Amino acid sequence: MSFESLTPPQFNRELELQQTQFPFDKGVLTKINFALEDLCSLYNLSIVPMREKHEYLQEEIEKNPYPTDVQNDEDYRLLRINQAIDEQGDKLNSMQSFSKQVTSVYTWALLEQAENKLINLIEKEKNNHESDGFSDWKRRKKYFKNFDIKIDEFKRYNEVLELQKFNNKVKHLGRVDKELAGMKTFKNKENHPLEFVTIPLADYINNTYLYLLELMISIEDKIFPETKFNKN
Numbered sequence: 001m002s003f004e005s006l007t008p009p010q011f012n013r014e015l016e017l018q019q020t021q022f023p024f025d026k027g028v029l030t031k032i033n034f035a036l037e038d039l040c041s042l043y044n045l046s047i048v049p050m051r052e053k054h055e056y057l058q059e060e061i062e063k064n065p066y067p068t069d070v071q072n073d074e075d076y077r078l079l080r081i082n083q084a085i086d087e088q089g090d091k092l093n094s095m096q097s098f099s100k101q102v103t104s105v106y107t108w109a110l111l112e113q114a115e116n117k118l119i120n121l122i123e124k125e126k127n128n129h130e131s132d133g134f135s136d137w138k139r140r141k142k143y144f145k146n147f148d149i150k151i152d153e154f155k156r157y158n159e160v161l162e163l164q165k166f167n168n169k170v171k172h173l174g175r176v177d178k179e180l181a182g183m184k185t186f187k188n189k190e191n192h193p194l195e196f197v198t199i200p201l202a203d204y205i206n207n208t209y210l211y212l213l214e215l216m217i218s219i220e221d222k223i224f225p226e227t228k229f230n231k232n
């Protein structure tokens with residue numbers, strides 16, 4: 001069991017972050033930064049008691065070794081203690097998985113909100129009207145494709161696609177189905193309950209951020225080239 005804290009991607013020195021140059025997306029990016037920072041902080045707070053409980057259980061395991069054979073009252077006492085430790089360990093696993101699932105779902109929600117805010121920005125600047133965007137990712141991808149922005153060719157597209165499919169299974173199924181088993185993280189795990197699968201939460205958050213940065217830069221290049229800041 002690992003209870004590693006999350007680092008908001010905008011502060012992650014291991015990531016190579018592209019910088020957007022045009023002014024229209026600054027408000028959108030600021031909101032994304034704040035939201036992801038809060039989301040990471042919320043997750044980090046949620047795992048503090050889990051981490052402390054895990055450390056306590058490890059200490060109890062060292063003090064009460066699992067009996068190899070039950071022959072007397074002391075062996076039976078140790079057996080009962082370790083059974084209780086196992087049960088609490090299973091509960092911790094479930095709690096951590098639930099926290100990761102919830103955080104992953106909201107990460108996808110932030111991506112959807114960001115894309116729709118960008119669509120609204122484009123519509124206001126180009127057509128002088130407000131737009132709520134689209135709830136369907138396919139329609140958002142088609143919208144951007146009309147401007148020659150091919151989202152399915154983005155560097156992080158496959159990782160974001162996995163997050164989108166994972167989001168759907170969390171909300172509607174709770175297990176790995178054939179579709180999700182076709183994704184990298186879930187290979188050979190068809191029919192596994194999601195709580196028993198290792199969820200790459202940090203990767204989901206980082207890849208979402210990198211994907212959105214690439215989208216903003218593409219909007220700058222394809223739709224608003226005249227508004228770029230002078231880079232000289």
